[in-house]
Amino acid sequence: MTRKKLFYMMVLICGVFTACTKATLKQSTTEDVNIVGYLRQHPDSFSLFEKVLVRAGYSDYLNAYGAYTCFAPTNSAVQLWLNKVKASNVEAADINTLQDMVKFHLLADTLTTASFKDGKLPVPTMFGQFLVTGVASGERGSSYLVNRQGAVTKSNVRVGNGLIHVIDQVLEPAKLTIAEELAAKPDFSIFVEAMKATGYYDRLNTVDADTAKRWMTVIAESNKALADSGIFSFADLKARYSHTGNPAGATDSLHMYMAYHILSGIKFLGDIINAPSHQTLQPQEVISTQLINQEVVVNENVFNGVLEKGMTVDRVASDNAATNGVWHSIEGHYQVKYRKPTAVYWDVATFEEILKLPATYRKASKDFVRQSEADQPLKDITWGWGALAGTNVLSYYYGPTVSIGQYCNYQDAIKMPLGLPNRPTYLELRTPPIIKGKYKIWICYSARNQSTSSQQLCEVYVNGTLMPRTFNFVVKRPTGTNAELEAIGYKQYTENAASQMVGRLVGTYEFTTTDRQIIRFNPINGTQNDNYLDMIHFIPVDDDQVFPRFKPDGTQLFQ
């Protein structure tokens, strides 16, 4: 009996204890909210945008796992927009309009304000168009401006599935094509007329479903820019260029004029200045672009020592987004330039970095050491990293009293170790601008054996194309007359007739664009340090290949 009592008591006691511990276990690992959660936490600012998300059917996926950037317009911004689209409230608005609006505010990536540039964001919106960012400075300080519409009032709010930037105005995508936007501007009437006459209007007026083909960039000339060049009407423009009388034909110069003003791809000014040249729709013609004193300048180049002034892009009137691309306004008139191919006698020992050292340049030798594979001390010269770290040295060699250097053009050269297994695996240089056309390419070097058995056979690539002939840094020039030598691909390129001064023809190459080109030397047999490269000649195929020759003081000898 007592045992039974005791047993009941114990059960009771146990019961009391267990009943008292109602453990509240935390089910979540974090209290961070997602995008929609954040909007719901701040109904004062975002209740309307949150309603739009719900109505558009996007609130669920925006509240799940992911990585998005959301530009969240405030309530007052959404209300203004609703008035604009003539909807009394969110429920009354057209569902497609709402969906498009939300898509235009969402990006499938997390972008902080640090990746906002002068131009488009790196990824398009879910709507398909790119957003343009910038900074506007006003009474209340500077703030980021998105799509030239909404100012960012609170940035980089980090939530569970991405980032939120609060904006004070709803962003609206462009509705017109490039052609329509330009046609709506009376300032561009002559240019638009030319677009129509050449048949490009239709092309610039379509939005291709294939995004690879959709985007185009137009550099438009305003009536004022044309007037500055003496063109006051379309008739003037046509009279000046349309030599066939049919501007729609591809060989007509007016057609080329128009094609030369269209670039493929969507290129805001921020993208344009990040590359030195851009392919136009005119086959094989590029425009060069650069940033000079904060201005974007098109086609300012130096050819054979002559500076050709370029045209400045009107920044304020540029970066106009359209449904199929972007258009810019330029302050001057320019046309494709036809240039006769001209020989380039390139002294490779004159490069930007050595020019900064007046005490060394043409006065003393100097080593340029690459400390690691990632290090790039020279702007226009690079090489494949050599396994033996100490061989990664490009020397500026000046030798007025030594046979290697004294006959060279200006008595200097560059010296570069090359060859597997330990030395650099290739040498790559960027040439000065070369006008498009067909050229013979001569490698001019001072032959030298590091030791009697050294070999340094190299193949040459021009813009990635292998040249038919190889050359060897240790091989001297054979004997023979100029004609005999030329027939077997050699020439004497210096005034001095020493057989170590070798001009070696490696092949003929047709440059398809007028641009700075890439030339690369690949060692294929042997390895040594003493490779002295003096010059590279690019001579149009129809020109004299043997003359001029070069004196040690740099003057040219024409016979």
Place this chain on the structure above:
Amino acid sequence: MKQLLIYISMFLILAGSVSCNKWLELKPNDGLVREDFWKTKEQVSAAVTGIYASMLDNTTGKTWAMPEYLFIWGEARADMVSPGFATRAEEIDIVNMNILPTNSYANWRTFYETINYCNTVIKLAPNVMNEDNTFTQDMLNRAVGEALTIRGLMYFYLVRTFDQVPLKLEPTVSDNDLSSMVKSSSDSILNQIVSDLKAAENLLPESYGNTSVDRGRATKYTAATILADTYLWMEKYAECAAQCDKVIASGRYGLVNQETSLFNALFWIGNSVESIFELQYDAQKLNPFFMMFAANSRRWSAASHLMEEVYGVDMVNAIPVKDKRGDGMALRAEDATIWKYMGANDAGTATRTADQSFAHWIFYRYADILLMKAEAINQLDQPIEASRLVKTIRERATALDFGDAMDSTSKSGMEEYILQERSREFAFEGKRWYDLVRNAKRNNFAGLRYLINSASKSIAPDMQQSAYAKLRDRNSLFMPIALYELQTNKLLVQNPFYK
């Protein structure tokens, strides 16, 4: 028998408890507490030395060493440096004016650590007079003077970098002292700096009788120099010139002369006759610069336009005229290495190795006094007198005349020229950004072009337009408050630019 057992056990318990009385001791046995410190003059001296030591490196390991901040705050946003291949993403954000509150360089903690050491000395040192009879009033003055000077210097950096910061003048010696603080206005901070430095000037000796100590410890003239710089920032030009004159009249400083190698005297050896205050690194205590500037891990290099546009390249003379401050001192032109901290000779052939990375960080040197005075008296409409001072500096450096000549008749011309001369003289010494801001903000931002021009050289081309628009906002010139500080101190308000 049973009772005996009880007695024995009671005795044991008693004995056990009394012998254990050390357990009840609360003092740590591996360190000192405040009640045991601050008793002797040696301890005061150690505390003051601790202030300087705290500037050599970070003390908690949670931040960077102070000179790294001084370099990045003073140079990264300006046009004298460009990022190398190993630059951190957040450093590139600073270059491009994209600083976020999460950027680890937008962190003032290292500076407040040093300020706390200063506050501690200022508060606790006077009481040592009662404890140690050999601790004299002179010694106390010196200790407090040094602490006031360094505190002024720290706040001067903070006010120029963050504009408004909490003005903490009491030490944090216990948990009870932890409290949230609001930001003070920049004016009240600057006024505090001025009164601190004025007090320090009267407390500090002119010299400690040893040249190298005079360069590493605050003297009367250290305080006077910092005060001159503060007045210049506050646009009180007459006061600034008067402070500079004090230092000039002291006769304790001079320019390293022309025959000697400037690089060797100032940066390889250090503690030169020209130096006023520097952080004295040595083989036992290395600076953080090796990992920042060495070619193998280069985060920062000299900007590519320096030789052509800042120092000038002489293409005319057979023996080129060479500005001694350019190639071989500030930088090595061929690979844009920041030579002041990486070089081992002025021929440009030998670099410091990792264990030689102890170039001093120079806060102020005599050339700075001359150019600060030039800037001040130029603003007082004495451009000709200012031009004489600039000439002294240029002749010492055998500077090359190129570009626009110095126009000693025009105040605005001289303003621009002095700014250029400062960039040549103090390249990479952490001064360029502050020089630009100081000249830009004068007369309600009449000199905004200085900042825009600098941005056009240093900022990536596809971010320049944004940067120009940002620079028009005064608040963009100051760093954001770090996110951590905002979270822990709820009274802080973020700089409105970083909304």
